[in-house]
Amino acid sequence: MLLTTKFLRPTPDPRSVKRERLSTLLESGSPTRLNLVVSPAGFGKTTLLAQWCSQYPSASAWLSLDEHDNSPRRFWEYVIGAFEYAGMIGLEDCRKLLTKDSEDAVTAAITGLINALSTGDTEWNLVVDDFHFIHDSAILRQFAYFIDYLPPGITMTVASRTEPPLPLARWRVRRWIKDIHPGLMAFSETECLAFFRDTMGLDIAESDAEAIFRKTEGWVAAMQLAALSGGNSGSKPGTTSKINLDERYISDYVLTEVLDQQPEELRRFLLDTACCPRLCSSLCDAILEADGSQLRLEQLLAQNLFLIPLDTQNEWFRYHDLFREALLLRIRHREPERADALWHRTVNWLLTHGHLQEAIGQVVKHQAWSWLATILAEHGNNLIHGGYHLPVLEWLDTLPPELVGDRPQLQMLRIWGLFFANRVTALEPLLTSLEDLLDRRVADSHPDAEGALGLHSEISLIRSYLARTKDDDKSATDLTLQVLKDIDHTQIPLKSVTYYGVGLDKYGKGDLTGAEETLSSAVRYGQLEHKPSTVLTSGGLLAWIQYNRGDIDSALDTSTNVRKWVDDHYSDPSQPRLISCWQNSALTEIYRERNAPDLAATHLAPLLEHVEQGTEAGQHVIIQYVRGHLAFSERRYSEAISVLQDAAQVGRRRREAILFEPPASSALLARCFLAMDQVDEAQSCLDSEDRNRLKNPLHGEQILISESRVAVSRGEADRAIEILQSLRPLAQNNAHNRHLVEILLIYGEALHLKGQIEETQTALADAIFHARQAGFIRLMADESQIVKSLLANHPALTESSGDWEQSVLTMLQEEQEEVRYSSRPSARSPSQALAEPLSQREQEVLSLINDGHSNKEIASRMNVAPATVKAHIRNLYGKLGAGRRTEALARARQLGLFTS
Incomplete structure (x- = not known):
């Protein structure tokens, strides 16, 4: 049961100061998505x-939060409830999803809410008050x-005590945010006078209000002090005489009227902790070399001495910037x-307690370059493997060249940074230069000669990855195994990255069991x-392999456990979420196969941004492959062809820059x-695929399976059977269970083509058995109409009451019903079947929707305003009798308004 009072917008107090200039700033408009009010x-x-x-x-909808709403399910129940209370309809499915006990269900509910907002015609604004909870x-x-x-057209407005x-x-770079920070919340001169007279009830002279405004620059905290001071002098005009205001800057006011009025111990605490960009009791105790800082911080907070809490537990604080500068x-x-x-002492504490980026920021600000070089040499590797390779490269670039040129650790750090940034073409000359420097140190008996020898293992590891881009598998394997042999004799933590390289090699050779281990x-x-980053990437490839082996449950468990570990140990909501191409691609495939396309799209969405902004060639191919696979399963064939052609072209053109062999896009x-x-x-x-370059047996099988499909389509049953009989034992022996099910299904269709009914039923029974073992669902519905019809009537499905069998049957029956409806003869043309025919513009919009384009993309392609697109979509829905995109597309297919 939701508290409806949390959806009630407060009624403005008629005595409060009218903030028209701020209300104007909050007015929505593209590309704003978030109004952020922080003070x-x-x-x-x-x-x-x-x-x-x-x-x-x-x-507009309103939601007031409290300390009980800090739970994902409860939070989103109230967000959805706020929209519903304000009159939005069509959110029943979102609410139902929140009754399921899984994080993916919450994600699906959020996706459903986004879809509902995108299909509606209303421009909503949701205010979320007290977000600091x-x-x-x-x-x-x-x-x-x-x-x-x-x-x-949808705007979120968030009010919070802390950012x-x-x-x-x-978001600010993309101009999605309109910020109203304490500086903007500061009162204007007119508002200042209204504040003293109307809100505070003080009969203050305009000249005194002007003086306070000039001195405090409308800073509310200082104004409150002035009001309290004036209130103690009576109610006559000119009651601020106790505040000796002149034309000095606000820092002078802070020092004389605030700092100097404090007891000596508190004044000393304020001055000594001003060097800290953020404050907590442990940090303050360390730099002051004394105890009791928490009590001091709470005292400052209680006295409203310009201390701003950064959380709701009163653990972290910061001083108001103007106050701290003073x-x-x-x-x-x-x-x-x-x-x-x-x-x-502050920087050392930040380094010791893992606040590396904040510490480095302080060192860079003070231009302490020698100290920065030392910090990067010691901590840079952990930062890179934590996903911060780009900041590390920026910090290295700020160092004077002589500090980097004589430090092998920093040169190696630059190489790792470039490697993780997928700029592998720049590595060869840097590796050669570093090797020369290390050889000189060993020859000259340099004090750090032992460390120089240790760096050779890192160089070998990088060279093993470069060898993979050149199809030099032997060198890659030899170098990796040599690193494994030497690794225990170095102090450098390289085992995870090395084992990932070995796993990549085994996967490339088709040794899925060895790769898993x-x-x-x-x-x-x-x-x-x-x-x-290594945990996510290794876990993602592991899940991808488990999916291909037909162990979907294990693949999902692997992805969930790896994600949870990373979020528990390295989650920083202020930074973009660390993601893995392998992991998100595996999850996209898993949920596509489980016939949950919305969840699949949720995991695909973060990857598409990487494709648009540019990513490593191999990752580009994988992302486009799974994107095309999802579009294929949803019968968006035009979109699937477009992205798969792109994947195939990039795979051929950028082969030398790809560290691994990606899936065979041409087969799909x-x-x-x-x-x-x-x-x-x-x-x-x-025919365009260079099969001699395919070294991963999985990918070779993909091509041959598609070859057998072509043979069946041409009526060449014997040719298809010949291919499939040679593939079946290989797939079975190598535990390529997804391919095995496909092989058996096509084999059954080829036998059916030859009229061998009994053998057909046996092949399909074997396919159903293996599909049930693996939990495959969508795979059955992606086959030809003949196969789907045979499966829908197969005793192995129809005579079982198991949940899996029923799920497959329901899906197949829905597919058959849609085909029957769309192929039903009619004397009327598609447009005549509608009460009102579609206009040419509406037909164009419908086609673009079918291709998977968003409203914004449709507007761009048609060169019209987004509001115009919304109007066309509203008319479309009305003519088709639909309430959302999926319904409109299904109805359009039934009417034969497009063929794909």
Whole structure:
């Protein structure tokens, strides 16, 4: 049961100051997705938003949060409830999904909400008040995903006492955010006078209000102090005489009227901790070399001495920037040596306690280059393997060249950074230069000669990956095995990355069992070595292999466990979520196969951004492959062909830059053409594949399986049977269970073509048996109409009451019903079957929707405004009698409005 009072918007107090200039800033408009109002308690956030909503022209919903809402399911129940309370319809399925006990169900509910917002015609605004109560990392990640995929015309307005740890920097670059920070919340001169007279009830003279405004620059905290001071002097005009305001800057005001009025111990605490960009009791105790800082911080907070909490547990704080700058100015001017010592203690504490980026930021700001070089040499490797390779490269570039040129560790760090940034073509000259430097150190008996020898293992590991791009498998394997042999004699944590390389080699040779074992070791060592990127990548490839072996449950468990470990140990909601191409691709395939396309699309979505922005060639091919596979399963053949052709072209053109052999896109591309009855095009795709370069047996099997499909389509049953009989023992012996099921299904169709009914039933029974063992579902429905018809009537399915069998039967029956409906003869043309025919523009929009384009993409392609596209879609839905995209497309297919 939801509390409906949390959906009630507060009624503005008529005495409150009208903030028209801020209300204007909050007005929605492309490309804004988030209004962010951040300020401490008492800055008037709720009042401002209530005033704004009362005059907001579009539909608005309100949600007030409290400390009980810091749970993903409860949070999203209230978000959906707020929209429903405000009048939005069609969210029943989203609410039902939230009754399921899984994180994926929550993700699916969020995706459903996004889809519902995108299909509606209403421009919604949702205000979420008191967002500072939300600190659960899962909610923050989900909320970031929600903002990332909000459709045009939908705005979120968030009010919080602290800036939420969301990817705000990325959103600001994209101009998605309108910020109202404490500086903007500061009162204007007019508002200042209204505040004293109307809100505070003080009969203050305009001249005094002007003086306070000039001095405080509308800073609410300082204004409150002035109001309290004036209130103690009576109620006559000119009651601020106790505040000796002149034309000095606000820092002078802080120092004289605040700092100097504090007891000596508190004043000393303020000055000594001003060097800290953020404060916590442990940090303050360390730099002060004393105990009791938590009590001091709570005292400052209670006295409203310009201390801003950064969480709701009162653990982390920061001083108001103006206040901190004033304190720093005082201590650096009067006690420069002490200020420098305190700063050094602060940076050392940040380094010791794992706040590496914040520490490095402080060192870079002070241009302490020698110290930065030392920090990067010691901590850079962990940062790179934690997904921060790009910042490390930037920091290396800021160092004077002489500091890097004489430090092998920093040169190796640059090589690893470039490697993880997929800039492998730049590595060869850097490796050669580093090897020369190391050889000189060993020859000259340099004090660090032992460390130089240890770096040779890292060089060998990098060279093994480069050998893979050149199809030099022997060198890659030899170098990797040599690293494994030497690794225990070095102090460098390389086991996880090395085992990943070995697993990649075994996967490339088709040794799936060996690859599984090795990649499990890579995950385990990655966790021990604290390398989240290696854990995600190794776990992702492991899940991909388990999926291909037909062990979908294990694949899903692997992905879930690896994701949980990374989120538990390395989650930072203020940074983009660390993802793995292998893992998200495996999850896309898993949920596609389980006939859950919405969940599959959820895991695919983060990968598409990498394709658009540019990514490593091998990853590009994999992403486009799984994207094409999902489109194929949803019968979006035009889109599937487009992305699979791109994958095949990139795979051929960029082969030398790919560290592994990606899936055979041409095999899946051939299936798309076969589904469209373009048999010659399908054969042409297979003929264009250089089969001699396919070293992974899985990929060779893909090509031959598609070859057998073409043979069946041409009525060449004997040719298909010959191919499949040679493939079957190989797939069976190598545990390529997904391919085995496909082989048996096509084999059954070829036998059916020859009229061998009994043998057909036996082959299909074997296929059903292996598919049930693996949990495959969608695989059955992706076959030809003949196979689906045979399966739908097969005793192994129809005479069983098992859940899996019933799921497959239901899916096959739905497919057959759709085919029967779409092929039903009619005397009328498709447009005549409608009460009102579609216009040419509406037909164009329908075609683009069928190709999978968003409203924004359709507007761009048609060169019209998004609002125009929404109008066309609204008319389409009305004519087709549909309420959402999927219904409209299904109805259009039934009417034969398009053929694909």
